[in-house]
Amino acid sequence: xxxxxxxxxxxxxxxxxxxxxxxxxxxxxxxxxxxxxxxxxxxxxxxxxxxxxxxxxxxxxxxxxxxxxxxxxxxxxxxxxxxxxxxxxxxxxxxxxxxxxxxxxxxxxxxxxxxxxxxxxxxxxxxxxxxxxxxxxxxxxxxxxxxxxxxxxxxxxxxxxxxxxxxxxxxxxxxxxxxxxxxxxxxxxxxxxxxxxxxxxxxxxxxxxxxxxxxxxxxxxxxxxxxxxxxxxxxxxxxxxxxxxxxxxxxxxxxxxxxxxxxxxxxxxxxxxxxxxxxxxxxxxxxxxxxxxxxxxxxxxxxxxxxxxxxxxxxxxxxxxxxxxxxxxxxxxxxxxxxxxxxxxxxxxxxxxxxxxxxxxxxxxxxx
Amino acid sequence: xxxxxxxxxxxxxxxxxxxxxxxxxxxxxxxxxxxxxxxxxxxxxxxxxxxxxxxxxxxxxxxxxxxxxxxxxxxxxxxxxxxxxxxxxxxxxxxxxxxxxxxxxxxxxxxxxxxxxxxxxxxxxxxxxxxxxxxxxxxxxxxxxxxxxxxxxxxxxxxxxxxxxxxxxxxxxxxxxxxxxxxxxxxxxxxxxxxxxxxxxxxxxxxxxxxxxxxxxxxxxxxxxxxxxxxxxxxxxxxxxxxxxxxxxxxxxxxxxxxxxxxxxxxxxxxxxxxxxxxxxxxxxxxx
Numbered sequence: 001x002x003x004x005x006x007x008x009x010x011x012x013x014x015x016x017x018x019x020x021x022x023x024x025x026x027x028x029x030x031x032x033x034x035x036x037x038x039x040x041x042x043x044x045x046x047x048x049x050x051x052x053x054x055x056x057x058x059x060x061x062x063x064x065x066x067x068x069x070x071x072x073x074x075x076x077x078x079x080x081x082x083x084x085x086x087x088x089x090x091x092x093x094x095x096x097x098x099x100x101x102x103x104x105x106x107x108x109x110x111x112x113x114x115x116x117x118x119x120x121x122x123x124x125x126x127x128x129x130x131x132x133x134x135x136x137x138x139x140x141x142x143x144x145x146x147x148x149x150x151x152x153x154x155x156x157x158x159x160x161x162x163x164x165x166x167x168x169x170x171x172x173x174x175x176x177x178x179x180x181x182x183x184x185x186x187x188x189x190x191x192x193x194x195x196x197x198x199x200x201x202x203x204x205x206x207x208x209x210x211x212x213x214x215x216x217x218x219x220x221x222x223x224x225x226x227x228x229x230x231x232x233x234x235x236x237x238x239x240x241x242x243x244x245x246x247x248x249x250x251x252x253x254x255x256x257x258x259x260x261x262x263x264x265x266x267x268x269x270x271x272x273x274x275x276x277x278x279x280x281x282x283x284x285x286x287x288x289x290x291x292x293x294x295x296x297x298x299x300x301x302x303x304x305x306x307x308x309x310x311x312x313x314x315x316x317x318x319x320x321x322x323x324x325x326x327x328x329x330x331x332x333x334x335x336x337x338x339x340x341x342x343x344x345x346x347x348x349x350x351x352x353x354x355x356x357x358x359x360x361x362x363x364x365x366x367x368x
Numbered sequence: 369x370x371x372x373x374x375x376x377x378x379x380x381x382x383x384x385x386x387x388x389x390x391x392x393x394x395x396x397x398x399x400x401x402x403x404x405x406x407x408x409x410x411x412x413x414x415x416x417x418x419x420x421x422x423x424x425x426x427x428x429x430x431x432x433x434x435x436x437x438x439x440x441x442x443x444x445x446x447x448x449x450x451x452x453x454x455x456x457x458x459x460x461x462x463x464x465x466x467x468x469x470x471x472x473x474x475x476x477x478x479x480x481x482x483x484x485x486x487x488x489x490x491x492x493x494x495x496x497x498x499x500x501x502x503x504x505x506x507x508x509x510x511x512x513x514x515x516x517x518x519x520x521x522x523x524x525x526x527x528x529x530x531x532x533x534x535x536x537x538x539x540x541x542x543x544x545x546x547x548x549x550x551x552x553x554x555x556x557x558x559x560x561x562x563x564x565x566x567x568x569x570x571x572x573x574x575x576x577x578x579x580x581x582x583x584x585x586x587x588x589x590x591x592x593x594x595x596x597x598x599x600x601x602x603x604x605x606x607x608x609x610x611x612x613x614x615x616x617x618x619x620x621x622x623x624x625x626x627x628x629x630x631x632x633x634x635x636x637x638x639x640x641x642x643x644x645x646x647x648x649x650x651x652x653x654x655x656x
Binding site for chain 1: 550552553555556557558559560561562563566570571574575652
């Protein structure tokens with residue numbers, strides 16, 4: 001799968017975008033591969049939508065350039081670019097019905113009526129909307145509008161489809177369903193998708209690769225797994241999932257290990273192969289542990305590498321999982337621990353004294 | 369549920385009762401009187417209340433009334449077209465290109481209303497007159513050798529004066545319709561390959577149609593019945609049906625004929641309005 005993704009479809013080269021005195025993008029560079037599902041993830045105001053609009057041609061970059069399919073897009077207006085967009089509001093034309101909406105761009109291409117009708121019918125079938133062709137925008141539900149907006153982009157057979165928070169207006173259940181549908185649709189047609197989202201879960205589920213953006217910069221560009229397991233800094237770590245941060249001190253560095261003194265967890269050797277060689281190990285002052293890397297140990301369960309005592313402060317029950325807030329001995333701020341609710345395991349009540357197990361290889365190191 | 373609805377409806381009725389009574393007394397009653405009058409006959413000071421269609425026969429059959437009706441319609445249609453065509457770019461500019469101080473611009477557009485309409489008509493006389501501002505300026509600049517005479521006391525003067533007077537009424541509804549257009553629709557059209565001009569005709573114009581129809585009706589309906597403007601700047605060529613209605617009620621002392629003319633022009637303009645409304649609905653989308 002990865003090998004088919006090697007050719008760059010979009011090359012973003014040192015793109016700067018300024019609005020007056022405000023800089024929305026600080027020299028962004030990235031390559032998006034052909035056929036890839038690529039996400040721009042970040043909190044609102046991080047510049048992800050601006051970057052998408054620069055790629056679409058709605059905003060000219062102040063500096064830098066964007067190339068699509070090997071062609072420099074500088075000076076090429078949005079209506080001549082091989083990209084099509086699915087807008088956050090869906091932007092379904094209210095005076096046209098579904099077929100007219102989907103066929104809108106084909107009509108501009110001066111295709112014959114019969115060809116337009118054929119392509120429109122085909123793509124409506126693809127998004128499961130073939131029986132809604134004569135409906136107008138106000139007669140459609142949110143999910144149906146979303147499908148029409150997608151169909152309207154797909155029918156143009158663009159090289160890239162740009163999606164600006166396309167699922168944010170849907171309710172949770174429909175959103176989950178559309179995430180899966182969108183993903184499998186993208187796989188089956190093989191068009192490059194670029195998704196803008198502030199929902200880290202959505203990005204993790206759908207993307208081949210994700211660019212995490214803060215304040216107009218890409219902080220990390222990696223696969224979902226890479227982002228989750230090896231976040232480059234605390235900001236990325238806390239944006240993607242939940243991360244427990246504990247202060248740490250470097251005691252010594254050998255070829256194989258880093259010896260750390262971690263608050264509440266004690267002295268341990270962290271294997272160096274998990275750490276980026278370029279990383280300045282001496283400067284480490286914080287470590288991170290994901291909630292699922294801790295375990296609440298039952299008395300009999302004694303296989304964990306390391307153990308520490310703690311007290312359950314609070315718990316949140318999610319059905320399949322329970323999130324515990326546990327104050328570890330020797331550390332004031334409680335850590336979050338997630339446990340799968342398997343058969344025979346009951347929820348531990350607050351106030352209980354527990355033994356927490358963990359492993360050295362579950363640790364991520366950070367510096368300020 | 370039904371009970372509660374009734375109570376709410378009753379409450380609503382009480383709330384508007386004062387206005388409703390006012391409207392009934394001042395608008396509906398006079399209208400009914402005019403309609404009733406149009407079926408009566410007047411002989412100097414006595415009113416014959418026998419119902420008759422003679423007034424309508426005269427109103428529709430006499431050439432002078434036909435000429436005046438056609439002219440009224442022609443003038444107000446020209447005024448409407450000119451006004452709406454001039455108002456659209458202003459509304460468009462206001463909606464799409466003014467980013468700050470929109471309120472100030474809207475405020476400035478209403479400035480002409482600060483002076484009485486009569487004064488404004490007289491000002492146009494001063495501007496368009498034989499020795500008026502326009503002629504003096506053009507003469508002084510050497511563009512013309514003799515004062516232009518086709519600009520006052522004729523149809524042109526009526527059109528110019530009315531178009532100016534009604535411009536704000538046309539600008540505002542078009543502006544509101546343009547403001548309501550979701551800007552992402554325009555981006556979507558561009559994204560799907562439309563040039564700005566093509567996009568204008570496929571998205572902006574159809575979606576602005578409700579505003580254009582409203583502007584058209586707002587200008588068309590009152591201008592057909594205007595009688596001050598043609599009286600002051602229209603000369604003899606510019607007289608309209610309302611001037612004749614006024615004469616019938618006054619000098620000619622034939623209120624029933626005046627009423628029949630009034631009702632007739634009301635019916636004609638009503639039918640035209642419905643026609644414009646239907647055409648507009650077909651051309652543009654119902655925007656929701």
